[in-house]
Amino acid sequence: KKHSDMLRCILVFQMGGGVVMGVGIWTLVDKGEYLSLLASSTFAVSAYILILAGGLVMVTGFLGCCAVIREQRSCLSTYFSCLLLIFLIELVAGVLAYVYYQSLSEELKQHLSKTMTENYAQPGKESITHSVDRLQQDFNCCGSNNSFDWTHSTYIMSLEAEKRLVPDSCCKTITHQCGKRDHPSNIYKVEGGCITKLEQFLAEHLLIIGAVGIGVACLQICGMVFTCCLHRRIKLDPY
Numbered sequence: 001k002k003h004s005d006m007l008r009c010i011l012v013f014q015m016g017g018g019v020v021m022g023v024g025i026w027t028l029v030d031k032g033e034y035l036s037l038l039a040s041s042t043f044a045v046s047a048y049i050l051i052l053a054g055g056l057v058m059v060t061g062f063l064g065c066c067a068v069i070r071e072q073r074s075c076l077s078t079y080f081s082c083l084l085l086i087f088l089i090e091l092v093a094g095v096l097a098y099v100y101y102q103s104l105s106e107e108l109k110q111h112l113s114k115t116m117t118e119n120y121a122q123p124g125k126e127s128i129t130h131s132v133d134r135l136q137q138d139f140n141c142c143g144s145n146n147s148f149d150w151t152h153s154t155y156i157m158s159l160e161a162e163k164r165l166v167p168d169s170c171c172k173t174i175t176h177q178c179g180k181r182d183h184p185s186n187i188y189k190v191e192g193g194c195i196t197k198l199e200q201f202l203a204e205h206l207l208i209i210g211a212v213g214i215g216v217a218c219l220q221i222c223g224m225v226f227t228c229c230l231h232r233r234i235k236l237d238p239y
Contacts, residue, residue: 009226010064013083016216017057020090023212024050027205033131034198039111042100043202046209049093053213056086057220064227071234080227087220094213101206108195113144116194117153120167121160133169139197141190142170147182149193 027047028035035044060082067075119125120132136142143149143166150156150166164179170187171178178186190197 007065007068009223010061010068013064013219013223014058014061016219017054017061019054020050020057020212020216021054023208024048024054027209030205033127033134034201036127036131037112037115037135037198038202039107039115040100042096043206046093046097046100046206046213049089049096050209050213053086053089053093053216056082056089057216060086068230073231073234076227076231076234080224080231083220083223083227087217087224090213090217090220092213094210094217097206097210097213101203101210104202104206105199108199112195112198113149116144117149117155120153121155121158133167135194135198136167136169136188137174139190139194139201140172140188141194141197142166142188143193144195145193146191147187147189 024047027050028044032044035041060079063075063082064079066072067079115128116132119128121129147166147170150170155161155167156164161179162177164177165182166179166187168174168177168179170182172186172188181187
C-alpha cells in the first residue's frame with residue numbers, strides 16, 4: 001500500500017510538472033513579442049524558470065518511481081534532493097513574478113513611452129517596431145498614453161513618415177499611409193493608451209506565474225514529506 005500511495009503522489013507531481021511547464025510555454029508564446037518592449041527580463045526569466053522546473057519534475061518522476069519499486073534508500077535520497085531543488089526553483093519563479101508585479105506599472109510608465117517614440121522604425125530596431133505594431137493592433141490602442149505621444153517621436157518627425165501623424169498600426173483599418181489622419185473615426189483613441197492595456201495583460205500573466213509557481217512548490221513539500229516517510233520505512237540496503 002505504501003508503494004501504491006507513493007506512486008500516486010509521484011503521478012500527481014508529474015501532472016503538476018506538466019501544468020508548470022505548460023504555463024511557462026503559454027506565457028512566452030502568448031504575445032511573447034511584447035517582451036522586447038520591457039526594460040527588464042524578469043518576466044521572461046520567470047517563465048523560463050517555470051519551464052525548467054516543470055521539465056525537472058517530469059524527469060525526476062521516473063527516478064522516484066524506480067526508487068519506490070526497487071526500495072532503494074539511496075535513490076529515495078536522490079529523489080528527495082531533486083524535489084528540494086525543484087521546490088526552490090519554483091519558489092524563486094513565484095517570488096520573482098510577485099516582485100515584478102509590484103514594479104510593473106512604474107517600469108512601463110518610465111520606459112514604454114521612450115522605447116516607442118525613440119526606437120520605432122529605426123535601423124536595427126525591427127523587433128521593437130514589430131512589437132509596437134502588434135501591441136497597437138492587438139490591444140486597439142495608439143501611443144503609450146495616447147495618440148499625441150507620437151507627435152514628437154523620431155519616426156513621425158522623419159522624412160520616412162511621409163507626413164503621417166501616427167504609425168499606420170494605429171489605424172482601425174490598416175491601409176498605406178492611413179496614419180495621415182488622426183481622427184477618432186480612423187485611429188484608436190483609448191483612455192490610458194497602450195500602457196494601461198499592456199500592464200493589464202502582463203499583470204494577469206504574472207499573477208498566474210506566481211500562483212502556479214508557489215502552488216506547485218507547496219505540492220513539492222508534500223512530496224518531500226512522503227519521501228522521508230518511505231525512506232524511514234525501508235530497511236537499510238544490505239550493501
